[in-house]
Amino acid sequence: MEATRPDLLSLVPSDLDVTLAAHFDARGEPRYRVAQVRRWLYEKGARDVAEMSNLPLVERAALADAFRVDEASVARVSVSGDGTTKHLWRLSDGEMVESVLIPTPRRLTLCVSSQAGCAVGCTFCATGWGGFRRQLSAGEIVAQYRASARFARERDLGGVSNIVFMGMGEPFANRKALFPALEILNTGYRVGARRITVSTVGVVPGILELARMPQQFRLALSLHSPDPALRLELIPLEKRYPLPEVMEALAAFNRAGGKRITFEYTLIRGVNDDPALIAPLAGLASQVDAFVNLIPFNPIAAQDWKPSRPERIREFEAGLALRGVATAVREPRGRDIDAACGQLRAHELVQVAGTRAPAEGP
Numbered sequence: 001m002e003a004t005r006p007d008l009l010s011l012v013p014s015d016l017d018v019t020l021a022a023h024f025d026a027r028g029e030p031r032y033r034v035a036q037v038r039r040w041l042y043e044k045g046a047r048d049v050a051e052m053s054n055l056p057l058v059e060r061a062a063l064a065d066a067f068r069v070d071e072a073s074v075a076r077v078s079v080s081g082d083g084t085t086k087h088l089w090r091l092s093d094g095e096m097v098e099s100v101l102i103p104t105p106r107r108l109t110l111c112v113s114s115q116a117g118c119a120v121g122c123t124f125c126a127t128g129w130g131g132f133r134r135q136l137s138a139g140e141i142v143a144q145y146r147a148s149a150r151f152a153r154e155r156d157l158g159g160v161s162n163i164v165f166m167g168m169g170e171p172f173a174n175r176k177a178l179f180p181a182l183e184i185l186n187t188g189y190r191v192g193a194r195r196i197t198v199s200t201v202g203v204v205p206g207i208l209e210l211a212r213m214p215q216q217f218r219l220a221l222s223l224h225s226p227d228p229a230l231r232l233e234l235i236p237l238e239k240r241y242p243l244p245e246v247m248e249a250l251a252a253f254n255r256a257g258g259k260r261i262t263f264e265y266t267l268i269r270g271v272n273d274d275p276a277l278i279a280p281l282a283g284l285a286s287q288v289d290a291f292v293n294l295i296p297f298n299p300i301a302a303q304d305w306k307p308s309r310p311e312r313i314r315e316f317e318a319g320l321a322l323r324g325v326a327t328a329v330r331e332p333r334g335r336d337i338d339a340a341c342g343q344l345r346a347h348e349l350v351q352v353a354g355t356r357a358p359a360e361g362p
């Protein structure tokens with residue numbers, strides 16, 4: 001990343017206004033230039049200062065000298081038979097991250113990455129296997145939204161209606177960029193807070209910080225087991241933030257009001273699909289009134305785990321419903337293009353480095 005010129009995409013809207021006002025004041029330009037640039041960024045999705053055609057040429061040149069717009073470039077785009085579209089983005093320093101557009105009849109959901117790689121090392125996750133590369137900036141998170149929204153617009157897919165932070169990385173391990181990105185997406189690009197979900201494996205300080213925000217951003221917990229010992233085998237961060245502490249943080253999130261929590265539960269055959277886990281899972285969900293997404297594990301060659309059998313998935317679904325827990329079974333989307341967390345980048349790394357292909361993401 002270039003350090004000298006600030007990236008306009010990384011500034012929260014209030015800072016953008018102040019920064020641009022100072023820039024145009026110093027140049028003796030009228031204040032309405034601020035609103036012009038703001039509109040180019042947030043409403044028109046300008047890729048470059050050069051596109052800002054209602055600014056005089058000399059002002060475009062001065063703006064480009066002072067600031068940059070850190071767009072991600074497409075390294076690869078894969079479109080699945082089910083319409084799921086996966087982008088592999090190359091960042092300015094060559095790092096790669098991915099995002100996924102998931103169309104359904106009523107919504108167009110974008111799954112974004114918050115880190116290049118991930119240090120958490122969950123045993124079921126391709127990103128975890130690849131290790132940590134670096135934090136993304138707020139602008140690099142926002143850039144995934146801007147470019148994906150443009151891609152969708154150009155193909156008549158409609159606007160991006162929902163954003164989920166379920167791509168590469170643990171979002172709360174990059175709070176310095178995550179929280180500004182949430183503000184930029186919500187206040188700048190006007191994506192409703194209730195349509196933005198942050199998915200975590202249970203970073204307690206992050207959950208508490210999200211709970212304190214006035215906007216009603218949504219929260220998803222990658223639970224994957226109600227049993228702490230088993231959970232520790234799947235998610236090493238369980239050691240640092242044990243499940244009882246995570247549940248307390250979720251309760252605080254609930255007390256903050258009106259924000260629905262979702263539990264993500266990937267069902268892996270013979271690993272975390274013992275029917276004895278249904279009652280404790282229901283117990284945890286009831287404690288915080290969580291909605292449970294049951295996701296059959298998406299098998300890949302390098303990992304000998306398999307998805308739970310359909311009858312076992314139905315048993316979980318029925319067992320949770322019987323205990324009054326709202327539940328849905330989510331089929332993994334874009335299987336044919338490796339659209340689970342981290343897989344596309346992982347395959348890219350395999351091709352580049354000749355390493356063994358890692359496992360799938362949550």
Ligand code: SF4
Pocket residue numbers: 118119120121122125126127128129167168169170201222341361362
């Ligand atoms: S599941 Fe999330 S937190 Fe765990 S290794 Fe993968 S990206 Fe990181």
